[in-house]
Each structure stands twice: as C-alpha cells, then as structure tokens.
Amino acid sequence: MxxxxxxxxxxxxxxxxxxxxxxxxxxxxxxxxxxxxxxxxxxxxxxxxxxxxxxxxxxxxxxxxxxxxxxxxxxxxxxxxxxxxxxxxxxxxxxxxxxxxxxxxxxxxxxxxxxxxxxxxxxxxxxxxxxxxxxxxxxxxxxxxxxxxxGAPVFRVATPLRHLTWLTFLASAAVVVLGVIVTGSGPHSGDNGAKRNGLDPAAIAQAHADVVFLLVGLTIALWFAFRAVGAPGPARAALILFAVEMAQGLIGFVQYFTHLPVALVAAHMLGAGLVWTSTLAVVWSIRERPPVASAAEPPTADTPAPAQQPVPAS
Structure with a gap:
C-alpha cells in the first residue's frame, strides 16, 4: 500500500x-x-x-x-x-x-x-x-x-487478535504503573529526607513481577497468533517487544537481588521507556492508514485507488 x-x-x-x-x-x-x-x-x-x-x-x-x-x-x-x-x-x-x-x-x-x-x-x-x-x-x-x-484505519488482523493486542497494551501499562509504585516504596527517593509511599516493597515488587509475567505471556501468544494468520509485520513487532522484555526482565531481577545498585536502576528506567515504545509499535503494526485521494484529482487508471482488504468477521 x-x-x-x-x-x-x-x-x-x-x-x-x-x-x-x-x-x-x-x-x-x-x-x-x-x-x-x-x-x-x-x-x-x-x-x-x-x-x-x-x-x-x-x-x-x-x-x-x-x-x-x-x-x-x-x-x-x-x-x-x-x-x-x-x-x-x-x-x-x-x-x-x-x-x-x-x-x-x-x-x-x-x-x-x-x-x-x-x-x-x-x-x-x-x-x-x-x-x-x-x-x-x-x-x-x-x-x-x-x-x-x-484515511480510515485498515486493520491487518481479525477482531480477536486486535483484542489480544489491546490486552497486551493494557498489561504493559499496568507494568509501568506498578513499576512506579515499586519505585515509590524503594530506597531511591531523590533526597535523603524524602518520604516513601509506605507500601511493602517486597509485596509491591511481587505484584509488579506477576504482571510482567502476564505481559510476557501475552506477547508470546501474540507472536504465535500473528505468525499463524500470516501477518509478518505484527509478528516482527511482537518479537521485538519480547526481546526488549527479556532484557528488561533480566535487569529487573539482577537489580532486585543485588539490592538496587544505581547503575542498574538507571538501566531499568531506560528499559521501561523502551518496553513502552515497543508496545506502541505492536499496536501500530496491526493497522495502516491509506492516503486520502484528493477531490480535485480522483483516481485514474494510471493511479488506482488503494484497495482496502476487509478483515473477515470473526
């Protein structure tokens, strides 16, 4: 297109x-x-x-x-x-x-x-x-x-896969929010006298990890589903998201068991931004927008209008 x-x-x-x-x-x-x-x-x-x-x-x-x-x-x-x-x-x-x-x-x-x-x-x-x-x-x-x-969005995948994509997006957002809460309960407050949110760091970190596992599972499911329906672009985006999640998860586990060294926490913050951006890439990969033909220049035989392939109802 x-x-x-x-x-x-x-x-x-x-x-x-x-x-x-x-x-x-x-x-x-x-x-x-x-x-x-x-x-x-x-x-x-x-x-x-x-x-x-x-x-x-x-x-x-x-x-x-x-x-x-x-x-x-x-x-x-x-x-x-x-x-x-x-x-x-x-x-x-x-x-x-x-x-x-x-x-x-x-x-x-x-x-x-x-x-x-x-x-x-x-x-x-x-x-x-x-x-x-x-x-x-x-x-x-x-x-x-x-x-x-x-033009109006044209979706590349059927409705159930669109729903699965949005569920993955919501899981990624939940990971970000819980990560913020974990940070607010941890030792790096920004100043020695700054207050913490008072929540149990171990309990919040466990909840954060649980949602991370959910996100990884949804991402793997997306990759298999996109491949099964012959959607290489979305499958590639899901695979990139999975790779970023694995790198971010490794940093997260190491920083937790090494008592949050500054360098690893900074890397984990960057990783949060990259996971979020990679999630957005998956969302954008499942649809495309065709150009809108100008009213003054309607499509001709030499410049055919792009065909929009409707997604089969599911």
Missing amino acids: PKVKLPALRPMALASLIANVGLIVTGAAVRLTDSGLGCPTWPKCTDGSYTTTQAMGVHGVIEFGNRLLTFVLAAIALACFILALLERPRRRRQVWLSLGVLLGIPGQGVVGGITVLTNLNPWVVGLHFLLSMALIVAAYALWRSTDEGD
Whole structure:
C-alpha cells in the first residue's frame, strides 16, 4: 500500500520521541544521585536565583541541568509544530499531535515543579513519570503519522487478535504503573529526607513481577497468533517487544537481588521507556492508514485507488 512521506517533519518527530524517552533517563539520574531537591524551590532554583549557585554544589547542577532539558524538548516540539503547519497540503492530524506534544511539555514541567514544592512526594513523582509516558505516546503517534495517510484505519488482523493486542497494551501499562509504585516504596527517593509511599516493597515488587509475567505471556501468544494468520509485520513487532522484555526482565531481577545498585536502576528506567515504545509499535503494526485521494484529482487508471482488504468477521 502506498504511503505518504513528510521528509521535513519525520526526522524532527523522531528526535522528539527520542528526547522524551531520554528525559526518563535524566530524571532517573536526578533521583538516583539524591539531587531531587538540588534546586529546593520552583520555578526558581533558589529563593534568590533562577539558576543554580555554587552553594548548591553538584546536586544543584544536576537538578538545574534536568530543568534545562525541558527547554530542549520544547524547542524540538515547537519545530515539529511549525513544520506541521508549513506542510503542503497541511495535515490536521500532524498539527494536532505536534500541538499536543508542545503543550504537554510545559505541563510536565509544572508537575515537576510540584514534586519539588511537595518535597518529592512519591505519588507526585510517580505522576511526573507517567506524564512522560503519555508524552511518549503522543510523540510516537506523531512520528508514525508521517509515514501513513489520513484515511480510515485498515486493520491487518481479525477482531480477536486486535483484542489480544489491546490486552497486551493494557498489561504493559499496568507494568509501568506498578513499576512506579515499586519505585515509590524503594530506597531511591531523590533526597535523603524524602518520604516513601509506605507500601511493602517486597509485596509491591511481587505484584509488579506477576504482571510482567502476564505481559510476557501475552506477547508470546501474540507472536504465535500473528505468525499463524500470516501477518509478518505484527509478528516482527511482537518479537521485538519480547526481546526488549527479556532484557528488561533480566535487569529487573539482577537489580532486585543485588539490592538496587544505581547503575542498574538507571538501566531499568531506560528499559521501561523502551518496553513502552515497543508496545506502541505492536499496536501500530496491526493497522495502516491509506492516503486520502484528493477531490480535485480522483483516481485514474494510471493511479488506482488503494484497495482496502476487509478483515473477515470473526
């Protein structure tokens, strides 16, 4: 099926996606180095300065550096929005998606400020992370939209497999949420005096592991099912997700039994972003959007309209 390319917007949208995944890692660095209150107030770094001071030491540099990254993400998102507006013909989905990412970044910054003002309340910190995951969804959707048309989605698999795909997506989301709760009960609070959520770390970690096993099982089922119905694209996406899950699971087990060393926790945070992105790839793989034929240029014998193969009812 022919695809629509937006050469100017596509690489910038990919940069936005990578930057939003990278923000998870830099946020982890702030927490793992106990720099969460390196700038003890917000929006200023200190009561008398918007920037870090020598008295704040390395913790102030790390926290202020993470704040500066918000402007980098905002600049990339603004570039995406401008490019979406300049595209001819202009495509409404790209404009709205790029605007959503652009508006989400300052919103994320405000929640980050609230985490500081609440002295790193673990629930607010968790919300800060989950908003990053939501921004990844928007950035991923924007990037993928540059390689597809604006027609109605055409599904490549039957309804039961679509349901199984969405169940896998929900399991992946549950893994992310429970991972946030595990983090809120663990030792890496972002500051020596920050409170924890009060939940039993072992019990929450076990619940998190149980849902991870469910996610892995659903992913394996998806791979076999996609292969059985002759859907190589979705099968490949499911296999990649499984490989990422295995790497993430290995890191998770090692970090748990080695008492959460900082380096492995940071790697696990990056892995969370990669598992989430790989999950989105599976969701996107089961459908495609054909280009919409212009009313002024109807399909001819030389340029036939793409045939849409309906999925058999199940």
